[in-house]
Structure formats: C-alpha cells, structure tokens
Amino acid sequence: MADTAQVVEHTARTLRDHLPVLQVLVPFVTAPLIVLLGSRRLAWPLAFIASAVALVISFIMLMEVREGGMLTYTMGGWAPPLGIEYRVDAANAFVLLLISLIGTVVLPFAYASFRDEIKSRDHTLMYACWMLCFTGLLGMVATGDAFNVFVFLEISSLSTYVLVAMGADRDRRALTAAYDYLIMGTIGATFFVIGLGMLYMATGTLNMADMADRIADQGMNRTVRSGFAFIMVGMGLKVAMFPLHLWLPKAYTFAPSAVTVFLSATATKAALYVMMRFTFSVYNPDFAFATNTLEIIFIPLAVIAMFSASFVAVFQTNFKRMLAYSSIAQVGYMLLGVALLTDTGLTAAILHMFNHGLTKGLLFMGVGAYVLRANGSFYTQIAGLGRKMPITTGAVVIGGLSLIGVPGTAGFISKWILVEAALERAPEHAMFLAIAVAIVLSSLLAVVYVWRAFEVLYLSEPDPNSTATEAPLMMLIPMWILAGGCIWFGFSTELLHDTAVQAANGLLQGSQGMLVIPDQGGAH
C-alpha cells in the first residue's frame, strides 16, 4: 500500500510551518477585505501589503527548499490523501517567487496606470479581482492536490476575464477579447477537468503524490493515457501553446496595461508549471518517453511557434501586440526545453520562465508608460519617444536586449542553456543539431522585431503636437527594478541556476520525487 496512506499527525507549531498555506491565504483573504471595506483609498495599500507579504513568504520558502527537500502542509490537519495537501519543492517555490515578485513590483505601476485607464469607481473592485487572480495563480502552483489545481485555475481564470474586459474603458474591443479568452479558457479548463476525472477514475485519488504512486502501480491503460492527453490540451490552451494560442494576442493587446504586464509575466508560467508537474511528477518521465508524446508533438509545435509567432511579430504596427506575439514565441522556447526531456532542457525551461517573466513584464510596463503619455502604443504614436521619455525608453531598451538574448542580460542565460540542452543531445540524432540552430535563428527574428521598435522610438521624428513627458515615478521605479533584474541575472545567475537545476532534478525524478513523505505533516 502506498506510503501516503499512513497517518500523519498535524503538528504545526510556528508561523513558519504555515508558510505554504499562508502564501495563498494572505491574498485570498485580502480580496474580500478590499470589497468589504469598499474604500478606494485603502484598496491599493491592502493589495500591496498582501503582495509584499506573499513575496516574503515565497522567498523564505525558496531559501528552504533550494537545496532539495520540500515543505508540506496538510489543510486542517486532514492527512493526505483524504485532505488537501500543499507541497512546495524547488520547482514550485521558484514559480511562486516569480509570481509574487511580479505581483508586488507591478502594483505601484498598476496604481498609476489604473488611474489613467480605468474609471475610478471601478478601482476597488479591480484590486479585489487582481488579488483573486493573484491567489489563483499562487494556489495553482502551491497545491499538491490535483482537483485543487482546477479550483485555483478557475479562480484565476474568472478574475482574469474580468480584468481583461476592463480594458473596455479605452477600447471596446477588450470585450470581445475577454469573450474569446473566456471561451477558450473555459474549454481549456474543461479539458483539464475531464483529464482529472479520468485519472480519478483510474486511481481513485486526487492527491498528486498518491495519484503518481497508483499510476505507477497499475501501469498504463487507455484511461490513464487519454487523461494525459486531455490534461495536456487543457493546459496547452492556458499556456498558449501553438496552435492553441489564438486568445493571447487579443487579450494582451486590449487588456489594461498593468493587467497585461501581470498576466504576461505570470499566467502562462503558472500554467506551464502545472503542465510540467503533471507530465513529470504525476505521470513520470518514463511515461512521457515511452509514449514519445513530448518529442513528437511538442518539439515541432514549439519550433513552429518560435518561428511563426516571431515572424508575425515582425509585421505588427502596435508595440503591445508585437510583444504579445513575441510571448507566444517565447512560450515555444520554454516548451522546447520541457520537450527535450533532459536536466539541462528543463533547467532552461524553468529559468526562461523566470527570465522571460522579468523581461516581458518590463517591456509591457514600458508600453503602459507610453499608453499613459502618448495615448497609445501604435508605432506612429510612440515615434521619437526615446527623446521625450529617455528614462522609460532606457528601461525598454534593456528589456528589448534581454528579449533578444544579448549577452549581459537575463534572456541570454536561458537561451544559452536551451541551446546547450539541444546540443547535448546532438550526438543522439542530428535533428537536435538542427533544433539548436533553429533556436538561434529564431532569436534573430527577435532582433528584427525588437530593433524595429527601437528605431521607431529613437530615430523616427516625434509627432510635433505630442506633449509626452517622462512617465511618473510610480511607473519608473518598478520598471527599473525589473530592468536591474534583467541585467543582474544576466551576470550573476548562480542562485537562480542552482535552484532551477534543483527543480529540474526534482521533476525528472518523476513520481519518486512525489513519493517521499515527510516525517510529519505541517513541518518539513
């Protein structure tokens, strides 16, 4: 019988032992609090404090698990597999840090941006929705219970639809964008829950660790396999995996600026994490190898995404939309890393999640600043702003270079490791050599679309009637924090890299990683 079934006493004693649940609980409680207090002045500070607390928690947890091991928490003292269990190891601690970091850094920016883009009567509810979305993303990642993933997925999705639709104050097309996203997102979530249903049918449990164990016991059968397919397609939709990406460009383009920043840096990453967790931990890597799903399906899709989305991005005339297409291409890199099924590949994927989160967050903030000052992000509107908004544009340049993957920026490191991962497998099959070449070639397309924006910003003549001035400090500070991150993690990435390696190792150990049961619940 599974080890997971043993009786585990709940003996949490200190606040520290409650961290895994507090991570999710703090923003979760803040959301209704904001609504109940109903004060426009208190909404932002509450949200900010909750995010900052979440950031601190995720940082502490990362420090505890980055050398290996995990933190578990049994909800209400109900031992798994009956009760809901939260489980944090290097892989999800890393993603939790990314989400809470971005969530915290973006909020000051959002404050300035919302004032301009959203009717003031909606602000309170907006922050409440934001907190719910934040909660959902954190919950998806922190939990060790498969159905709980679905619950949090829906929490984040539903609030995201609202957040995207709020862009309607500026552009009515945000409504159709949100509607599209709603339909696609719901289909994705439905597929996911169908997959879960099949797994439940086969294993009779919802705890991921227990599930992994029972799948290993009974071997492969059609139910388990189709469950895998449903889960992959469902999460593929949320990840914006090519060709399931159609919702993304519209949603990102028409959502309020700050919402785009937040979503682009976190939402697809959380979904990708869930995808990896299911692929490697619930099912195990042998399963993925044996069925060849990842290699035969993911690699071509990832490569197509890298090229086609980059190619489309080259011809965009709207900075924001261009970045949205670029995101699809970047998701391709991450999926490619996953599909390479090696330590190095997974490390690259995990690292790129983080680095790309910083980079894209920064760039979309730049867009937000342009929208604020120049009233739009079409190339005709942002022409020549490099001279009028030098501090903003300086940060955008750093972000753009990181997106290309110029040495000295964070984007370079993850691209390096990804190419390394592909080349490591080159002796096996010449195809991997071609993949390595494809990675570098597609990043050349990034040079083209990024440079196009740079030229518009610096070398085009500004609109003579434009009254654009430098963005407010509330926007500049978050931008430069991320810009600093892009540079810093381009040079000294040891901490991130080690953690990513640790996470990749944990994931690749497959169900083994999940089977280890700590001595006591609540503590680690």
Next chain:
Amino acid sequence: MDTMTAIYVAMLLPLLAMAGNMAFSELKNVRDTFTLLCAMATFGCILIVLSNVGNGITEPVSAFTVFKGIDIAFNVEPLGLMFALIGSGLWILTHVYGVGYMRGNNESHHARFFACFCIAISSVIGIAFASNMFTLFLFYEILTVSTYPLVAHKGTPESIRGARTYLAILIGTSIALQLTAIIWTFVLTGTLDFTQGGILEGHVTGWIVPVLLGLYAFGIGKAALMPFHKWLPAAMVAPTPVSALLHAVAVVKAGVFTMLKVGIYIFGIDFLAQTNASEWLMWLAAYSIIAASVVAMFQDNLKKRLAYSTISQLSYITLGMALATSMGALGGGMHIAMHAMGKITLFMCAGAIYVKYHKTEISQMTGLGRAMPITFGAFLIGSLSIIGLPPLGGSWPKFLLMTASVDTGHLIIIGVLMLSSLLNVAYLLPVVGRAFFLPAPEGTPTKFAEAPLLCWLPPAITAIGCIVLFFYAGSIQTFLAPIVSVSP
C-alpha cells in the same frame, strides 16, 4: 596597483568618462578635457599591467561566476595586452581628433556620441583581457550594441540604413553562428577557458572540426571575412572618428583578435595543423584579400575605399591563423598593431579633408595636396605602411606571413600576398598622386590651408608611429612569442 585592479580600473575609467560626459554635457571644454584625462589614465593603467606582467601569461581571475562552469574572468597574455595597448593608446589620439572633428563639423549630440564611444572602449578592454570565450563574447556583443548608435549618429535615412546593415550582420552572425559554436564547444569540452595548445584536442574529430571552425570564422562577423563583410562599408556613414578608431582599430581588430584567440587558444595551432581543418579558411582568406582589394580600386568614395582595404587587410590576420603555424599566428598578431597604426592614419586624414573642404570623393580631391601637405603627407606614409614597404611597420607582418607560407608549402599564398601589395599600390597611391601632382581644377585652394590643428596633428603622430614601429617590430615579435609556445 596590482594587475587585476589595473584591469578593472581600465575598464571602469571609460565608464567614468561616460558619466562625466552625461554630467557635463553642456560644458564642452570641461567635458572633453575630462574624457581626455580618463583616456590617458586608462592608457596608464594598461601600462601598469604591462610593467607588472611583461609578456607573461597570468592565471585567470574570476570576477564572478555566472553559473556552474561559466565565469566572467580575466587574465593577461601578450596578444590581449598588445590589443589593449593599441586600443587605449589610440583612444587618446582619436579623442583629441574627435573633438576637433565634431566641433569643426558642427555635429550634434556630442554627449551621446562620446558616451557610446566610451562604452565601446571599455568593452574593447574587456575583450582584450577576457580569459574565456564567454567573457569575450559578452564584451564582443556589448561592443556591437554600443557602436550601433555611433553608426546611426546622423539620423539620416542613409545612416539608418547603414546602421541596420551593420547591426544585422554583426548580431546575425554572432548569435546564429558564433554563439552556436561557443555553446557547442562548451558541450563538447566542458570548458571555455583560453588554454595554451587549445581545448578541443581529444574531444572532437573528423568533420566536426572544420564545421566548428567555420561557425567561429563566419560567426566572428567583426573580422569581415567574405561573404560577411558588407557591414564595414555600410558603417562608413558614421562620423570619421568612429570610422577611424572603431572601424579601423577597435571593432575590426576585436574581430580578428577573437579569430586569433579562437585559433590559438580554443583549437590550438598544432591541432589545426594536424587536422588540416583550417585549409579551406586559408583559401577563403586569400580570396577575401584579393577580392576586397579589387573592389576597393573601384570605389570613388575615400572612406568606402579604405573600408574595402580594411576588409582585405583583416583577412591577412585570418590567413595568419589559418596557416596553422606559429610564424603565421605571430605575423597575424603583429599585423593587428601595424595595420591599426596605418589605417587609423588614413581614416583621420580622410576626416581632416572632410572637415576642411567637405570632400568625400577621391575624384574631388585633385590638386588638394598643395593646400593640405601635412594631411596628404601622413596619408602617403600610412598608405606605404599598408602596402608593406620598408621602412614602415606594415612590411614586417607580410614578411612573417610569407615565411609561414613557405614553411607550410603554400607557395600560392606568397603570390596572393604579393598581388595584394600591388593592388594596394594601385588603389592607395593614386589618392596621394592625384592630390599632389595633378593640376588643381578651378576653385580648389592652392595656398596652404590645413584642417584645424586637432584634426591634422593626430594623423601626423600616427604616421610617425608607422615609421617607429618598423624599428620595433623585433621587440613586438619577441613580446608576442609566448602565445605560440606550447610550454606553459
């Protein structure tokens, strides 16, 4: 000051100069003097490194670890030290010249111009002292990105187009080819440290060696090996001080310097010789030498002609590496110094002519020698050095390369080098001849009227430098000798 400190200071001083430029952007005298002082101090730091280390090779010191196996690290070895000396030494002259040029020409955005210039210099020093390929690549790319605004400086459609070509080729080759080669090397050997005798031996065999070499050779776009040479003529839209220091010295020399480093410390000269992997590169370099010279003959724009001449001359250095003998590598190394001195003279002269008379085409310069004897005199000396006539510095590397070709039995290469010299005569000397001996057309000044002092003095100094280098070639050769001796 110990060696590492001196290196760090030498890298930071240009950045300090940049900050100074930003801070004093309105006070032009303060700003330019400050930069000059920084330039001198930078050169001083490199001299300290020279006096500390001589032509020894120091152990790499890691500034910090990027991730496991990859460090940002520096060390001193003769080739890099020589490159740093050239780069920082000529920066002083070019800065003086640049001030004269930018003021004489009423160019805009002085501060941005000099700021980008400073970043470029800082990255040159980083390249020179990089002790592994990762560090070198980092600074290589910083150099590319920081020089882009310099090329696009004027902001006219023409210069934007030129800058686009510049960037597309340099970034394109470095990311698509060089980066692949570097990561591949890392995957194969587990290290990227520059090691005497190379690191690849024993890790690769067969077809991978020439393929990898090809990825490097074409990936180092700054070496302007054909067919990736178009960026260099395109970059000539930049103001002349940029062309002078960056596109005759810093950027292109960073390219061939990287090429030599890869040949000597990644592949290893002996390994290249054993595997014959570089033979195709030798023929390609020979082709580049001749073809670029031929193209140069048909350029009427002086700077474009000089650019093609540079492409041809850079291939000498690639050729030196590809010959895969220590003599060839030494010749290539020495040519970095000799060509730098000669070509910067030519470019500064071209700029001086432009500042004073706004002439860019060779056909417009008929009879101008009477008005600008010093400029054209310096141009003559620079030309003779590029051609490779004694008593000028440029003659020695050619001699070494020829010796190396005999050693390796490639007699055709001797023919190539001789033909190239003849072609150099054919495209460089007519410029001077036209200026001095042809009758001046109506409206050309014949009375002595030189460019501003700051514009003609620096080329005069570098011209004298060409002569001086002839007599010190022996010391340069001795200085460089440790790079090819296999013993540690």
